Amino acid sequence: MNFTLKHYCCSLCGKDETKPVLTKQGFSIVQCRHCGFVYVNPRIENEQLASIYRHNYFKNKDYGYAGYEQEKKLRIKNFERWLKDAGNYIAEKKPVYALDVGCAAGYCLALMKAKGWEATGLELDEEMYTGLKQIGYEVSKLMLENFESGKKFSVITLFDVIEHIPGISKAFSKLNSLLADDGIIIMVTPDYGSWQRKLLGKRWFQFKPIEHIQYFSKHSLKMFAERNGLKIVHQSACGQYADTGFLLNRLNYYHFTFLARIFEKALRLLRLKNRFFYTDTGSLFVVLKHK
Ligand SMILES: [Zn+2]
Known part of the structure; x- marks a missing residue:
């Protein structure tokens, strides 16, 4: 596929002086010399x-994704855990209007609806959007920055989404305008400051410069939030559920094929196949509220 690349200034400070971090798949990932924000430049x-x-x-x-729905069970377990982890910050007031940005196959929407919340999804993918419409879900295929609603949302989720969004300042400002007074925003995003990124370097799974166009740290997330009327009320390291197949795929991805073979044998001996594990993958779990 041929991509049209364009040069962009730093989304955080607006300046245009960077140092190289690495290149992957023909793309340069750079770091702003002024504010330290890490992004792909030039990008699609x-x-x-x-x-x-x-x-x-x-x-x-x-x-x-090669097959998003093939890992349905794991994805649902992730969403369940993340919603539960933010549970203490959610106001009890009913009704709870929830918005899931990048709702994909609607797994998170289904969990929200099961809690009795009125859930709306945003999804650009035509096939996913049509599928959700057919089963009666409330979903819009607008980009976040163009989405309008008469409602204010008590819970807004962006699970593995903000690293994809161009115009990130506008997105934060839009989130602020959609959020109810006592509402929360829950985000999961790859953490550039994680030990996984430092250890694995260029091989870190989250360096996907076609679509992950920016890489947040605790510091840059705080800056984007604060300049758009939001504050971070919780921040922690975060991972995801994996089954043995997922772990083997990852070991092979990192070229630890020898380790993968030993791991596979051990799993067979210990009869651990088809078990779930929660693994820290180097992401950040963040809860935001109005300032
Ligand atoms: Zn900058």
């Missing part, structure tokens, strides 16, 4: 980026 321009998310994003070999 906005229109083409949007079209990537609109068509076959969840069944794709070059980017996105």
Whole structure:
């Protein structure tokens, strides 16, 4: 696929002086010399980026997901855990209006509805959007920055989403305007400051410069939040559920094939196949409220 690349200034400070971090898949990942924000530059321009998310994003070999729905169980366990972890911050007041940005197959929406919340999803992918509409879910295929609603949302979730969004300042400002007075925003995003990134370097799974166009740290997230009327009330390291197949895939991805073979044998001997594990993958779990 041919991509049209465009040069962008730093989304955090607006300046245009960077130092190289690494190159991957022909893209340069750079760090702003002024504020330290890490992003892909030049990157795929906005229109083409949007079209990537609109068509076959969840069944794709070059980017996105090869088979998003094949890992349905794991994904649901992740969403369950993340909603539970933010539970103490959610106001009891009913009704709870919830918005899931990048809702994909609607697994998180289903969990929200099961809690009795009125859930709305945003999803650009045509196939996912149509599927959700057909089963009666409230879903919009607008980008976050163009989405309007008469409601204010008590819970807004962006699970593995903000690293994909161009115009990140506008996105934070939009989130602020959609959030109810006592509402919360829950985010999970790869952590550039994580030990996994430091240890694995260029091989870190989260360096996907076609679609992960920026890499947040605790510091940059705080800066984006604060300049858009939000504050971080909780921040912690975060991972995801994996089954043995997932772990073996990851070991092979990192070229630890020898380790993968030993691991597979051990699992067979210990009869641990088909078990779930929660693994810290180097992401950040963040809860935000109005300032
Ligand atoms: Zn900067």
